[in-house]
Amino acid sequence: MSTISRDEVARVAALARIDLRDDEVDRLAGELDVIVDSIARVREVATPDVPATSHPLPLTNVFREDVPQPALPVADVLASAPDAQDGRFAVPQILGEE
Amino acid sequence: MTTTTHGTPALVAYDDAVRRYDPVIGIEVHVELGTRTKMFCAAEQSFGAEPNTQTTPVSLGLPGALPVVNGTAVEYAIRIGLALNCQIAETCRFARKNYFYPDVPKNFQTSQYDEPIAFEGFLDVELEDGTVHRVEIERAHMEEDAGKNTHVGGSAGRIHGAEYSLVDYNRAGVPLVEIVTKPITGAGERAPEVARAYVQALRDIFRVLDVSEARMERGNVRADVNLSLRPTPESPLGTRTETKNVNSFRSVERAVRYEVSRQAAILDAGGTVIQETRHFHEEDGSTSPGRVKSDAEDYRYFPEPDLVPVAPSREWVEEIRATLPELPQARRRRLHDEWGFADAEMRDVVNAGALDLIEATVAAGATPAAARKWWMGELARRAKQDEVELADLAITPAQIGELQQLVDSGRINDKIARQVLDGVLAGEGDPEAVVAARGLEVVSDDGPLLEAIDAALAAQPDIVEKVRGGNQGPVGAIIGAVMKATRGQADAKRVRELVLERIG
Numbered sequence: 393m394s395t396i397s398r399d400e401v402a403r404v405a406a407l408a409r410i411d412l413r414d415d416e417v418d419r420l421a422g423e424l425d426v427i428v429d430s431i432a433r434v435r436e437v438a439t440p441d442v443p444a445t446s447h448p449l450p451l452t453n454v455f456r457e458d459v460p461q462p463a464l465p466v467a468d469v470l471a472s473a474p475d476a477q478d479g480r481f482a483v484p485q486i487l488g489e490e
Numbered sequence: 491m492t493t494t495t496h497g498t499p500a501l502v503a504y505d506d507a508v509r510r511y512d513p514v515i516g517i518e519v520h521v522e523l524g525t526r527t528k529m530f531c532a533a534e535q536s537f538g539a540e541p542n543t544q545t546t547p548v549s550l551g552l553p554g555a556l557p558v559v560n561g562t563a564v565e566y567a568i569r570i571g572l573a574l575n576c577q578i579a580e581t582c583r584f585a586r587k588n589y590f591y592p593d594v595p596k597n598f599q600t601s602q603y604d605e606p607i608a609f610e611g612f613l614d615v616e617l618e619d620g621t622v623h624r625v626e627i628e629r630a631h632m633e634e635d636a637g638k639n640t641h642v643g644g645s646a647g648r649i650h651g652a653e654y655s656l657v658d659y660n661r662a663g664v665p666l667v668e669i670v671t672k673p674i675t676g677a678g679e680r681a682p683e684v685a686r687a688y689v690q691a692l693r694d695i696f697r698v699l700d701v702s703e704a705r706m707e708r709g710n711v712r713a714d715v716n717l718s719l720r721p722t723p724e725s726p727l728g729t730r731t732e733t734k735n736v737n738s739f740r741s742v743e744r745a746v747r748y749e750v751s752r753q754a755a756i757l758d759a760g761g762t763v764i765q766e767t768r769h770f771h772e773e774d775g776s777t778s779p780g781r782v783k784s785d786a787e788d789y790r791y792f793p794e795p796d797l798v799p800v801a802p803s804r805e806w807v808e809e810i811r812a813t814l815p816e817l818p819q820a821r822r823r824r825l826h827d828e829w830g831f832a833d834a835e836m837r838d839v840v841n842a843g844a845l846d847l848i849e850a851t852v853a854a855g856a857t858p859a860a861a862r863k864w865w866m867g868e869l870a871r872r873a874k875q876d877e878v879e880l881a882d883l884a885i886t887p888a889q890i891g892e893l894q895q896l897v898d899s900g901r902i903n904d905k906i907a908r909q910v911l912d913g914v915l916a917g918e919g920d921p922e923a924v925v926a927a928r929g930l931e932v933v934s935d936d937g938p939l940l941e942a943i944d945a946a947l948a949a950q951p952d953i954v955e956k957v958r959g960g961n962q963g964p965v966g967a968i969i970g971a972v973m974k975a976t977r978g979q980a981d982a983k984r985v986r987e988l989v990l991e992r993i994g
């Protein structure tokens with residue numbers, strides 16, 4: 393039973409800024425179906441008393457002291473910029489920006 | 491139908507709009523926490539640093555960088571939650587809010603989604619006339635700020651013919667707490683005032699909690715204002731708009747007013763309000779459409795796998811609760827009782843921003859009544875005249891305390907005190923120094939005073955006769971002449987005593 397449509401694959405790909413060819417959309421729709429079906433089977437055995445898990449380690453409250461450490465040198469920071477000006481990253485203007 | 495530049499039917503006058511529609515507000519306030527370092531990395535955060543000098547691989551979203559939560563930021567978030575009468579989650583987690591924008595280098599903002607650290611609180615907000623309106627708080631959650639974009643126009647830009655943006659990532663990763671209200675109903679025509687008073691009350695709380703400098707002009711506190719109209723308070727909620735980044739108290743009030751007038755015009759014309767984000771324009775107080783909600787609004791939240799849950803122990807929460815400072819409203823009530831001012835007097839003091847000044851003046855030895863008299867009288871007049879805030883006058887509460895003590899001890903009188911005030915404001919030093927330098931001390935040696943009295947008595951023998959005859963009424967004329975001769979420096983009470991003695 394196919395639950396993931398081609399449209400849904402295309403939409404999620406667009407949100408994630410991934411450019412997919414038509415044949416890739418078809419293939420991924422099938423693969424995602426398998427994943428969704430598998431999760432559906434897990435859901436059958438997961439009763440409401442099983443808490444949702446977002447992290448496999450039994451850890452909480454891992455905090456850092458609020459003490460500054462040296463920052464990256466600006467030259468290193470801007471080395472990864474496609475273009476830079478006045479110590480800042482120069483990027484294409486985003487549509488709809490004021 | 492006439493339209494404005496923003497494609498809106500002509501506005502309905504505000505008073506008319508609120509007679510026929512019930513406004514419902516919702517406010518989201520972001521506050522930047524005043525921690526030394528960022529939310530998830532140890533880069534220092536401070537206002538005004540050179541661009542991109544406060545970044546780490548974490549705040550730049552470089553591959554493999556792992557975030558670690560700033561414990562102080564969590565404590566500040568709990569402080570805020572407790573001050574807003576919220577419950578503090580026993581456990582909560584961070585989530586990724588995914589979107590692509592150059593000021594978010596990771597391509598997601600680390601935020602909280604289904605498990606905020608604080609929820610279900612309220613804040614009682616006091617309006618200028620003393621009316622209290624309860625604002626229900628839905629949640630307060632932790633997240634991080636984005637970098638700062640500066641738009642550069644095409645003609646002047648280096649990229650020929652293109653418009654582009656410059657990005658500074660110093661602000662990326664600065665800890666934020668976002669506070670979201672439930673729909674605020676029942677404010678009616680006072681909705682703009684309630685919105686403003688709420689944001690102002692939050693700002694005051696952030697400051698007294700010492701969790702943020704909370705300077706509006708630096709963007710430490712930013713508000714998004716949601717507004718919808720419905721025909722009656724019993725009707726279901728109407729479609730709302732969200733006006734983003736309204737960054738002053740006055741603007742919050744204006745944004746609400748504008749949206750009420752704009753939406754009323756649409757509804758009057760039989761139209762429907764579009765659910766959208768809107769931009770606020772400082773120059774004319776209007777709003778204009780921003781992005782239309784679309785697929786771009788699908789943030790695909792999921793739990794942040796690189797961070798473990800935050801589970802504040804109940805002991806820690808109670809420890810923080812026990813160290814909360816007195817909150818602004820409780821302090822106002824306490825001072826009101828201690829000072830014994832009338833309700834209206836107290837409101838005037840609060841609205842004039844004189845509360846701290848009067849408290850400090852009382853601490854410097856003045857009575858509350860005397861402190862109020864100076865700050866709300868002579869000093870308020872001068873502040874108004876110079877168009878400055880009371881607190882910005884070049885005089886301190888300690889100096890006013892000293893001035894009042896000079897008056898109380900009889901060394902100067904009220905009239906001279908005003909001259910001393912002139913001297914202090916002119917930068918001539920503390921009141922004592924001004925009195926000494928200007929030779930303003932009340933004449934207490936009776937010698938010169940008696941000379942002046944004798945001269946006055948000799949000049950007005952008819953009055954002397956009347957007083958001798960048992961009519962003390964005209965004695966004021968003699969006292970007046972003596973005060974004039976001593977340039978107001980004599981103690982009028984002592985003059986009266988001496989005059990009556992002399993006439994005998």
